[in-house]
Amino acid sequence: xxxxxxxxxxxxxxxxxxxxxxxxxxxxxxxxxxxxxxxxxxxxxxxxxxxxxxxxxxxxxxxxxxxxxxxxxxxxxxxxxxxxxxxxxxxxxxxxxxxxxxxxxxxxxxxxxxxxxxxxxxxxxxxxxxxxxxxxxxxxxxxxxxxxxxxxxxxxxxxxxxxxxxxxxxxxxxxxxxxxxxxxxxxxxxxxxxxxxxxxxxxxxxxxxxxxxxxxxxxxxxxxxxxxxxxxxxxxxxxxxxxxxxxxxxxxxxxxxxxxxxxxxxxxxxxxxxxxxxxxxxxxxxxxxxxxxxxxxxxxxx
Numbered sequence: 001x002x003x004x005x006x007x008x009x010x011x012x013x014x015x016x017x018x019x020x021x022x023x024x025x026x027x028x029x030x031x032x033x034x035x036x037x038x039x040x041x042x043x044x045x046x047x048x049x050x051x052x053x054x055x056x057x058x059x060x061x062x063x064x065x066x067x068x069x070x071x072x073x074x075x076x077x078x079x080x081x082x083x084x085x086x087x088x089x090x091x092x093x094x095x096x097x098x099x100x101x102x103x104x105x106x107x108x109x110x111x112x113x114x115x116x117x118x119x120x121x122x123x124x125x126x127x128x129x130x131x132x133x134x135x136x137x138x139x140x141x142x143x144x145x146x147x148x149x150x151x152x153x154x155x156x157x158x159x160x161x162x163x164x165x166x167x168x169x170x171x172x173x174x175x176x177x178x179x180x181x182x183x184x185x186x187x188x189x190x191x192x193x194x195x196x197x198x199x200x201x202x203x204x205x206x207x208x209x210x211x212x213x214x215x216x217x218x219x220x221x222x223x224x225x226x227x228x229x230x231x232x233x234x235x236x237x238x239x240x241x242x243x244x245x246x247x248x249x250x251x252x253x254x255x256x257x258x259x260x261x262x263x264x265x266x267x268x269x270x271x272x273x274x275x276x277x278x279x280x281x282x283x284x285x286x287x288x289x290x291x292x293x294x295x296x297x298x299x300x301x302x
Contacts, residue, residue: 002105004032004172005079006088009071013092014043016220020092021052029101033058033082035075036092039065067189072168076183080175087178091169093220095123100215104172107160107212114207115173117166119157122150123218130219132157133211134165136202141253141264144195163211164202168194169219177207187302191241192248196255237281242288243295246272250299269296 006024010017024034037060038046049059060074072089079087086105100118107116120131132148144165148157171194181200184193201207222241237245249268253261276282276292 001029001031002085003083004029004086004088004101004105005075005082005084006032006034006090006101007037007072007075007079008034008090008092009037009039009068009075010041010045010049010092011039011065012041012043013045014041014048016093017045017048019095021049023094023096023098023100025052025054026098027101028099029105032056032088032101033079033084035060035078037071037074038062039067039071067186069184069188069190069193070186072193073183073186076178080178084175086172086174088170088172089168090171091219093222094169095218095220096170097216100170100217101172103215104212107210108172108174111160111208111210113210114177115166115171115201115209116212117163117171117209118215118217119153119211119213120167120170120217120219121153123220126218127152129153129157130221131167132213133161133163136164136199139260141256141261141268142195142199142202144198157211158213160213161211163209165195165198166209166211168197170217171209174207177201180204180206187251188248189244191244192252196252199252199256236283239288239291242282242291246292246295247299247302250296251302254300254302265300272296 033056035058036049039062046059046061058078060078062071076087086108088101088104104116104118108114119129122128122130129148129151131146134144134146136142181197181204185196188196198209201209250265253265253268272292276289277284282288
C-alpha cells in the first residue's frame with residue numbers, strides 16, 4: 001500500500017467541507033495524510049475541521065490568501081518531506097466514492113503511468129459530465145477543452161485512455177513528476193495553474209496521464225470561488241473569475257514564446273470580446289467590459 005498525500009485548499013469552505021471529510025476519512029486505502037491548506041477562511045471552516053481527531057489530518061493555516069497554486073505547492077512540499085509516494089491534488093467542493101484512493105493508486109501501477117484522473121460529473125446535476133479527458137491542440141495554443149462537458153453520461157466515455165491534461169480538482173501523481181517538472185507557477189494565483197503544469201509535462205514527454213472513468217466523482221463546480229451563478233448550463237461569471245481567467249489565459253500563451261502563441265493571443269482578444277456580447281455568460285455592462293480589457297493587458301505584463 002502506497003503512502004498518499006492528499007492536498008486540498010480551503011477558503012470559506014464551511015458549506016462543502018463536511019461531506020468532503022466524510023469521503024476522505026472513509027477511504028478503503030487508509031495509508032494517507034490529508035494536508036489542508038487554509039487561505040485565511042473568514043467563515044467557520046477551521047472550527048469545523050478542529051472537530052476531526054485523526055492523526056492523518058495536517059492543517060496549515062496561512063496568514064494571508066496565497067492562492068491556489070502556492071497553496072498546492074505548500075501541500076506538495078510537505079507531502080514529499082513526509083515521505084509520501086503519491087500525491088492527490090483535490091478540491092474540497094467534491095464528493096466521491098470510498099474506493100477513490102484505492103482505485104486510482106492501483107491504476108498507476110497497472111497502467112504503468114505517472115498520473116491518473118477520474119471522470120468528473122457535475123453536482124448536483126450528477127447525470128451530466130464535467131470532464132472526461134482533454135487532448136492538447138498545439139494549433140489552438142494547447143487550451144483545455146473538456147471532453148464530454150455538459151453531456152448526459154450514457155457510458156460513451158467509459159474507456160481508459162491517455163490524456164494530456166486533467167483539472168487538479170482531482171489528479172493522483174507519483175512524486176517523481178514533481179522531481180522532474182517542478183512545482184506550480186504561483187503567478188497564476190488561481191485558474192490555468194494546472195493547465196501550465198500539464199503543459200510542462202506534455203512538453204517534456206516523460207510522464208503519462210491516464211483518464212480512468214470507473215470511479216464515482218462529483219464536482220460542485222464553482223463551489224469554492226462562486227465563479228458563476230446558476231446551474232450547469234445557464235450561469236453568469238463573477239468578476240473574480242473574469243479577471244483571473246482572462247489574465248491567466250494571456251499569460252499562459254505568452255509563456256509558450258512562439259509565433260503561434262502570439263497569434264493565439266491576438267485571436268483571443270477578439271474572441272473574448274465577441275463572447276462577452278453573444279455568449280450570455282457575462283454581465284453585459286461597462287464595468288465587466290472594462291475588466292476584460294484591463295485583465296487582458298495585465299496578462300501581457302506578467
